[in-house]
Amino acid sequence: MEAAKHDVDRKTLEQRHQMSDLERLRHSCAHVLATAVLRLWPEAKLDIGPPTAEGFYYDFDLERRFSPEDFEAIEAEMKKVVKENQTFERSTKTRDEAKAFFEERGQSFKVERLADIPEDEEISFYQNGEFVDLCAGPHVMRTRNVKAYKLLRVAAAYYRGNENNPQLQRIYGTAFPNKTKLNEWLEAQEEARKRDHRKIGREMQLFAFDDDVGPGLPLWLPKGTVLIEELEKLAKETEFEAGYERVRTPHLARESMYKTSGHLPYYAESMFPPMELKDDDPNKPTDRIYLKAMNCPHHHKIFSAVPRSYRELPLRLAEYGTCYRYERSGELMGLMRVRSMQMNDAHIYCTTEQFADEFRAVNEMYLKYFKIFGFEKFSMRFSTHRAERLGDKYVDEPELWLQTEDMVRKVLVESGVDFVEVQDEAAFYGPKIDVQVYSISGREFTIATNQVDFAVPKRFGLEYKTRKNTTETPLCIHRAPLGTHERFIAFLIEHYAGNFPLWL
The missing domain is CATH 3.30.930.10 (Bira Bifunctional Protein; Domain 2)
Structure with missing residues (x-):
């Protein structure tokens, strides 16, 4: 049975189903976050910033390691971006224009992301203030619509989820239509931390x-x-x-069974590497055996x-x-x-x-x-x-x-x-x-x-x-x-x- 996977790239939720108002708000807040980070650290390289089930995130490549102490400065800068009431404006570029735009700014991850866009698909950008991002949208009308938000944590994340790629810094945050809903969510998260199965499982010796x-x-x-x-x-x-x-x-x-099923190659990345078993008879081929990933x-x-x-x-x-x-x-x-x-x-x-x-x-x-x-x-x-x-x-x-x-x-x-x-x-x-x-x-x-x-x-x-x-x-x-x-x-x-x- 195939595992549920939710990989997120440029083709985020808006291309699989229409964004809800909350997802649109959170997507916009991710752009506000990126705007603030670039103001504070102009040398930062950006990857992607989609909405998620709990809020949003944005991935950055920066020599400086973010810490929770930086969140106060970032949130203060985000507050300025919101107060400026910048509009989110959509535009398009040709592939060559988009590539030149990001190369000029040293945004190598954005250049690579262009290759993910089919040749016959429009290359769209969204701009708020001085910040311009490769983005399919949609967004709220203005940054002032982003009224209640909070940065949550920072974690390591490999570029494109591949551990052979550079390790980026992922800043997670959340956003809600108003402070009341944000505070309710934060209280629920505190309760969830108390109920964390890792903590209780250890205490109960499960x-x-x-x-x-x-x-x-x-x-x-x-x-x-x-x-x-x-x-x-x-x-x-x-x-x-x-x-x-x-x-x-x-x-x-045996490998042959998973080739018959089609799990190889479709599911190969989620399977453990094969074991090779050599027969006593040197004329017989080596057997390749997999741990089963599905029944x-x-x-x-x-x-x-x-x-x-x-x-x-x-x-x-x-x-x-x-x-x-x-x-x-x-x-x-x-x-x-x-x-x-x-x-x-x-x-x-x-x-x-x-x-x-x-x-x-x-x-x-x-x-x-x-x-x-x-x-x-x-x-x-x-x-x-x-x-x-x-x-x-x-x-x-x-x-x-x-x-x-x-x-x-x-x-x-x-x-x-x-x-x-x-x-x-x-x-x-x-x-x-x-x-x-x-x-x-x-x-x-x-x-x-x-x-x-x-x-x-x-x-x-x-x-x-x-x-x-x-x-x-x-x-x-x-x-x-x-x-x-x-x-x-x-x-x-x-x-x-x-x-x-x-x-x-």
């Missing part, structure tokens, strides 16, 4: 990390293991009632292990499978972002006619779990493909993309579930739904996913006999209502502040 074991590889202590076993018991009982069958798969597989290919092999008939469908195969994903060290965070994870995974093989009922049943399973755990606030994000990226980011099956997206959309509408549709964030093999839940302190977590796969079963040659004794390829639904133990338990710790329900 899990630990060790340098000799390695970063992102949690050790579950006895009390934490009780949580895991109770969650697995709940999942197994729920899945048994819903007609699931349990399977087990190894933690490794799907193994489950497809289980489907194909025996001849299948339409009478067996829908076939629901479930496993709490351990997966390994290479998260960059700077992205690891407690149990929320780890390299070893145990996933509440299952794959449902069904006919086109069965799809709607199966997909609906999975969504109903989500709602059942949310009721058990007392999750009152959640949302669903329906991710679709982008036609221009077929054959690049997505498998090149335009008709199947439209067909399966229509099927998912219809199920969601008929179920009366609130959802947001977002283009260009699907899995490479089909549309998907990511489920966000909100802890009692208001923090958002992506904990579950429900994905459609029309491509990989065909790659594996999966078939079943129909009523007419012909062969067809099944659709596959990937689902993980409880996500991974690691992320789900991190959420539970923060949601309950360590005061778990008695049954846990």
Whole structure:
């Protein structure tokens, strides 16, 4: 199952969906921040500054290391920019003009970012006062609209997220329409810090990390293991009632299987490097073995292990499978972002006619779990493909993309579930739904996913006999209502502040 990824570059939220008023405000505040930093340190080089779920950030390359003590000076300069009531004005340049503009100012990262813009796309800029930025927009009308903001922290961030590139300094901030909303958010953040799963997990002796074991590889202590076993018991009982069958798969597989599935090359950056095993016979080729980053290919092999008939469908195969994903060290965070994870995974093989009922049943399973755990606030994000990226980011099956997206959309509408549709964030093999839940302190977590796969079963040659004794390829639904133990338990710790329900 593909992990949810949210890489942010120049084509930020405004090109995947229309910016909300709050995102527009935060995007503008990022430009105000950049204006202030350049006034204080004109030698700074700039990269990007998008809005985020909690506010915004901007990346800088500067020999001086920013510290929280600098924030007072930066915020004071931002206040001046706001008071000047500068207008945000849009303009365009040719590619050569844009390149010359940034080269003249020594902004090498901006020059490189120009290459990301397709040849047939307009190159737009936004200017406020003396500050001019490569930007697709949109923005508020004037800097005075940016009334309530606060700089939060500074962190290291590799250029383009690649640790082989220069390390930049990322200043995070947030902005709201007024001081009241800002103060409410800051108070909620203080409460969230008190509930931080890393702090509570350490105090309650639930899990630990060790340098000799390695970063992102949690050790579950006895009390934490009780949580895991109770969650697995709940999942197994729920899945048994819903007609699931349990399977087990190894933690490794040959390179050839991931080439068949398409995870190589699509998903290579998120997988650990392969191990090379040489045969005793020097004439035989070297085996390349990967730690599994997902359970799907193994489950497809289980489907194909025996001849299948339409009478067996829908076939629901479930496993709490351990997966390994290479998260960059700077992205690891407690149990929320780890390299070893145990996933509440299952794959449902069904006919086109069965799809709607199966997909609906999975969504109903989500709602059942949310009721058990007392999750009152959640949302669903329906991710679709982008036609221009077929054959690049997505498998090149335009008709199947439209067909399966229509099927998912219809199920969601008929179920009366609130959802947001977002283009260009699907899995490479089909549309998907990511489920966000909100802890009692208001923090958002992506904990579950429900994905459609029309491509990989065909790659594996999966078939079943129909009523007419012909062969067809099944659709596959990937689902993980409880996500991974690691992320789900991190959420539970923060949601309950360590005061778990008695049954846990």
